[in-house]
Amino acid sequence: MIKNIYFEEKVENHNRAQEFFSRFPKAAKISCNHFKEVFNPSGQNFRLQKKNPSLILASQDGKKVHPIPSKYGVGGTSNFYFSHLFNCLYDCRYCFLQGMFPSAHYVLFINYEEFWDDIRNKADEVSNSPSWFFSGYDCDSLALESTTGFVDFFLPKFSKFPHAFLELRTKSVNTRVLKNREPLPNVIVAFSFTPEEISRQLEHGVPSVSARIKAMHQLATLGWYVGIRIDPVIDCQEFESRYALLFHQLFDKLPQDSLHSVSLGAFRMPYGFFKKMDKLYPEENLFAGKLTKNKNSVSYELEIETKRLDSCRSMLLEYISSEKLFTCEMS
Amino acid sequence: MNFIVALSCEAKPIINELRLTKQFSPTPFEVFRNDFHQLVVTGIGKVAAAAATGFLLGSSTRKQEVQTYLNVGIAGHGTLQTNTAFIANSISDDQDKAIFYPPQIIDSDFELSRLCTCSHPNQKYEKGLGFDMEAHAFYSIASRSCTRELIQVVKVVSDNEGQSFEYIRPTTVTEYICNHLPSILAFAQELDALAKEISPDLETLGLQERARKLHPFSQSQIFQLDRLINHSRSFDLEEKHLIELIEKSNSPKEAIYNLNTFIDQSRILS
Numbered sequence: 001m002i003k004n005i006y007f008e009e010k011v012e013n014h015n016r017a018q019e020f021f022s023r024f025p026k027a028a029k030i031s032c033n034h035f036k037e038v039f040n041p042s043g044q045n046f047r048l049q050k051k052n053p054s055l056i057l058a059s060q061d062g063k064k065v066h067p068i069p070s071k072y073g074v075g076g077t078s079n080f081y082f083s084h085l086f087n088c089l090y091d092c093r094y095c096f097l098q099g100m101f102p103s104a105h106y107v108l109f110i111n112y113e114e115f116w117d118d119i120r121n122k123a124d125e126v127s128n129s130p131s132w133f134f135s136g137y138d139c140d141s142l143a144l145e146s147t148t149g150f151v152d153f154f155l156p157k158f159s160k161f162p163h164a165f166l167e168l169r170t171k172s173v174n175t176r177v178l179k180n181r182e183p184l185p186n187v188i189v190a191f192s193f194t195p196e197e198i199s200r201q202l203e204h205g206v207p208s209v210s211a212r213i214k215a216m217h218q219l220a221t222l223g224w225y226v227g228i229r230i231d232p233v234i235d236c237q238e239f240e241s242r243y244a245l246l247f248h249q250l251f252d253k254l255p256q257d258s259l260h261s262v263s264l265g266a267f268r269m270p271y272g273f274f275k276k277m278d279k280l281y282p283e284e285n286l287f288a289g290k291l292t293k294n295k296n297s298v299s300y301e302l303e304i305e306t307k308r309l310d311s312c313r314s315m316l317l318e319y320i321s322s323e324k325l326f327t328c329e330m331s
Numbered sequence: 332m333n334f335i336v337a338l339s340c341e342a343k344p345i346i347n348e349l350r351l352t353k354q355f356s357p358t359p360f361e362v363f364r365n366d367f368h369q370l371v372v373t374g375i376g377k378v379a380a381a382a383a384t385g386f387l388l389g390s391s392t393r394k395q396e397v398q399t400y401l402n403v404g405i406a407g408h409g410t411l412q413t414n415t416a417f418i419a420n421s422i423s424d425d426q427d428k429a430i431f432y433p434p435q436i437i438d439s440d441f442e443l444s445r446l447c448t449c450s451h452p453n454q455k456y457e458k459g460l461g462f463d464m465e466a467h468a469f470y471s472i473a474s475r476s477c478t479r480e481l482i483q484v485v486k487v488v489s490d491n492e493g494q495s496f497e498y499i500r501p502t503t504v505t506e507y508i509c510n511h512l513p514s515i516l517a518f519a520q521e522l523d524a525l526a527k528e529i530s531p532d533l534e535t536l537g538l539q540e541r542a543r544k545l546h547p548f549s550q551s552q553i554f555q556l557d558r559l560i561n562h563s564r565s566f567d568l569e570e571k572h573l574i575e576l577i578e579k580s581n582s583p584k585e586a587i588y589n590l591n592t593f594i595d596q597s598r599i600l601s
């Protein structure tokens with residue numbers, strides 16, 4: 001339940017802002033000049049705010065579509081991301097958002113139409129090859145859909161733009177918005193997973209692995225392309241058997257032709273983010289693991305990282321062809 | 332909890348309920364304490380509020396724990412009835428551009444309202460806005476050393492369009508605060524519970540303290556030692572073993588090495 005809605009003065013009369021105000025009539029409405037006045041001040045505690053984040057309605061005025069590092073992607077050559085929302089309903093302990101953002105408030109940029117203009121322009125610029133747009137970089141693409149209506153707005157747009165691909169990355173089982181419409185060949189619903197035991201320890205508030213698998217299978221059966229994201233790969237006891245079981249559960253009964261791609265990603269993040277996360281959760285086992293600082297980034301010791309990624313890769317290749325398997329590196 | 336209150340008549344119900352005792356050591360402000368709380372009576376106005384908050388920040392006796400700060404007092408309001416308590420969710424100032432937005436984590440029954448801190452008593456009651464004379468200065472100082480979620484402002488409306496501030500009596504002020512005292516104290520207690528959640532673990536601090544005394548560790552070694560002890564606590568390793576291991580080592584360097592090797596075996600998620 002949202003108790004406080006901050007809004008930038010310039011969006012007060014925007015239809016989407018008005019909808020929010022009427023949907024949460026009891027919430028206190030507080031105006032600000034710019035969302036950063038509320039979101040950016042130093043001396044906020046992400047861990048505490050995560051208990052009860054407020055909503056900030058804002059307009060993204062600058063660049064809305066950003067290029068993605070070349071080693072990140074699932075087959076396309078022109079890859080971009082956009083962030084209509086900062087922060088997430090869930091609370092994964094490995095999530096870099098808690099190291100990157102000063103606040104856990106949700107910032108929703110409600111000028112979707114302008115996001116779409118920028119996406120379309122970008123797609124037109126590179127019209128000789130399909131361009132990929134990744135949402136869910138600074139949030140979960142579906143978890144807050146019933147509040148944001150983001151997917152509901154964007155799907156009809158992408159349906160008319162077949163050379164632009166959209167990846168919705170999620171851990172949510174809130175897939176009604178997709179089930180309610182015809183599948184689109186240029187939209188991939190990518191679910192992220194860690195083994196159940198890890199999920200229970202680290203992915204707070206996230207639906208169970210089995211519920212997510214079920215949601216993914218349902219969408220695949222309905223004809224949606226799905227993606228599987230094993231990202232980040234987390235070192236743990238009984239690593240092989242846990243990941244083997246996860247992969248079995250994921251691919252068992254999944255219609256092969258609905259699987260768009262599988263990607264693997266190492267646990268890796270900028271040192272500054274890590275330091276902040278470690279300070280927020282000094283008791284967290286994950287941060288006391290065999291991690292190492294290399295230049296400006298923190299990751300598992302190279303030997304562990306290589307071994308774990310190799311092991312996942314060979315297990316995955318028992319189920320899928322190598323063309324569908326990608327290793328993503330953010331840095 | 333640190334209470335910052337402008338007037339004695341506002342402070343009285345809190346002092347009585349929490350059985351705070353007046354501190355007689357020479358201090359520039361009236362300070363009242365018990366084992367868990369302190370309260371400062373600041374006097375009216377921004378300068379007094381800023382100075383008293385700064386004084387309280389410096390005089391905390393529980394330095395290892397994360398502190399909480401609550402400004403309690405009366406305020407005028409453009410919409411709310413008198414004797415209504417509210418939490419300030421935005422705090423502006425009539426002479427300063429900076430606006431504070433205290434993050435609201437606790438679900439309380441209080442109303443939420445914007446608040447403007449004025450240099451002089453306010454006679455124009457703008458709709459939806461509260462008016463006081465201290466909150467902004469208080470927040471600006473407290474937020475320099477404490478996390479913002481744990482600095483809050485609760486005001487009880489004493490005057491509005493229909494009831495001018497000129498007629499407010501100290502007894503009425505005390506009565507207003509008294510009326511909301513249970514909610515104010517419950518709110519303070521919840522803030523303290525949040526603070527506890529992010530305060531350093533006292534047992535870990537104690538263990539680090541003991542370990543540091545076992546060898547002449549350098550500053551950077553102390554940093555490593557503290558971190559290793561932190562990790563050992565994450566993995567529930569036995570305190571006795573750690574201390575033995577450090578004791579048996581022949582030098583600070585060896586102690587760090589041994590500790591690291593010992594903890595390394597556990598560094599994996601279960």
Ligand code: SF4
Binds near residue numbers: 089090091171
């Ligand atoms: S679901 Fe994704 S965005 Fe949300 S907390 Fe977890 S890792 Fe972060």
